[in-house]
Amino acid sequence: MDHLQVVDSQSQPAALSPSVYVPPTLREGECYHVFISYSSTDYQWTHSLINQLESCSLQVCYHERDFTPGRTVLENMSDCIQHSQKVLLVLSPEFVRSRWCLLEANMSLFRDCLERKPIVPVLLDPGVSVPLHLCHLTYLEASDPDFKNKLLKVLCTPNMKLQGSTMVPFQPPSLYNGKALQPLVPVNDEGLNKWDSGQFSDMEVPDQLRQIIEDQEKYREAVRLINSVSQNKVWLRPLWLRALIYIAGVLFFLLLLAFSGGMIGLTFEFLEFTVDNANIGAITIFSLCCIPIGFIIQLCLWKRDDEKYIVREMQKALGQANTILSEEKVLMGCLSNAKIYLVYVSLDGCKQEFAETFCEQVVTEEMFQKALMDFSPGYACCLAKRHFPFPQPTSTGHLQGGICFCQYVSQQLSRGERK
Numbered sequence: 001m002d003h004l005q006v007v008d009s010q011s012q013p014a015a016l017s018p019s020v021y022v023p024p025t026l027r028e029g030e031c032y033h034v035f036i037s038y039s040s041t042d043y044q045w046t047h048s049l050i051n052q053l054e055s056c057s058l059q060v061c062y063h064e065r066d067f068t069p070g071r072t073v074l075e076n077m078s079d080c081i082q083h084s085q086k087v088l089l090v091l092s093p094e095f096v097r098s099r100w101c102l103l104e105a106n107m108s109l110f111r112d113c114l115e116r117k118p119i120v121p122v123l124l125d126p127g128v129s130v131p132l133h134l135c136h137l138t139y140l141e142a143s144d145p146d147f148k149n150k151l152l153k154v155l156c157t158p159n160m161k162l163q164g165s166t167m168v169p170f171q172p173p174s175l176y177n178g179k180a181l182q183p184l185v186p187v188n189d190e191g192l193n194k195w196d197s198g199q200f201s202d203m204e205v206p207d208q209l210r211q212i213i214e215d216q217e218k219y220r221e222a223v224r225l226i227n228s229v230s231q232n233k234v235w236l237r238p239l240w241l242r243a244l245i246y247i248a249g250v251l252f253f254l255l256l257l258a259f260s261g262g263m264i265g266l267t268f269e270f271l272e273f274t275v276d277n278a279n280i281g282a283i284t285i286f287s288l289c290c291i292p293i294g295f296i297i298q299l300c301l302w303k304r305d306d307e308k309y310i311v312r313e314m315q316k317a318l319g320q321a322n323t324i325l326s327e328e329k330v331l332m333g334c335l336s337n338a339k340i341y342l343v344y345v346s347l348d349g350c351k352q353e354f355a356e357t358f359c360e361q362v363v364t365e366e367m368f369q370k371a372l373m374d375f376s377p378g379y380a381c382c383l384a385k386r387h388f389p390f391p392q393p394t395s396t397g398h399l400q401g402g403i404c405f406c407q408y409v410s411q412q413l414s415r416g417e418r419k
Helices: 040-055 073-082 093-105 107-114 147-155 159-164 216-232 239-270 277-328 348-358 361-385 405-418
Strands: 032-037 084-091 119-123 179-184 330-333 340-344
Touching (some): 040 093, 084 147, 179 361, 330 361, 340 361, 348 361
Antiparallel strands (some): 179 340
């Protein structure tokens, strides 16, 4: 999507001119040229637009006036979409949080009519987290100086002639296969230390995933697996605790050395040997010098291993989480302790490839789950960043225009063998 300019959601849309465009004829079963869905917080801007559209002889449907009392919101929305030629969505943060989530949660109710209706998204606010099922559409920006002409052109063009216009009809979710979603950020991202693991909220499923994951408890279970790293794997990591343990070890070592030295002295006296005091002093100084040197070396090694250790543990947890989320066509991955990448990808074709390779169903399921555990976090990161650490395979995979999961597993295994 192109760079967007900031627009005040309370400003009025530019005036529309009806002189160039003529509204299309309403066919049988159609009562409106366009159904407009918007949030109540955008009432002022939207109703100014509605008045201008109606002044251009367009029949506009919107909920305050045209919903039938006594029926549910979902039933009213379904009927209004069905009886309209097009659907216009006024996209703002509040709209995405409220009305779009309501529509997406009941997409099965609307899918038939939406597949036959061109959708016209109007981006009112650049801070919108655009719903997944709208990512493929070309947006009309409310801040565009030519917004009025572009909107009238779309609304006054018959649906059958819209193929070459700025809008395209609704597309099924398969279009998004392999696409990255908005990453997850931990709730403890402020002041997150390298030796700690990010903790992620499982209280509420993010809007973008609520549109995809049917069983939302699977998401919560996956997040709990990730958060278990912070609870179970982050131990003896803080610097002060390490220093305290090291000092305690040094004191124990000195006591042991003193005790051993006393025993050795008694032995020497028993054997009537004599020990040079200078040698004893040199040995003592050398031992004392080794203590701070060892302390510094230990701290350097700990510091170097901190982030790698946490990321490794998080990747293991993400592998377990992906065995759950892969059924919902979602995979997770991480390259640090402060961000989780999300991708929408179907593994059905890859799972079938495993079935053809291993034949026995029990073995197939076991090997596929193991592949998810070991390789899916890395695969999710590569998909999200659109970069793979090896050349594009010559064979065709199960992901159109990209590298599928079984190709990734094969490449990683062969790279491991070469190493």
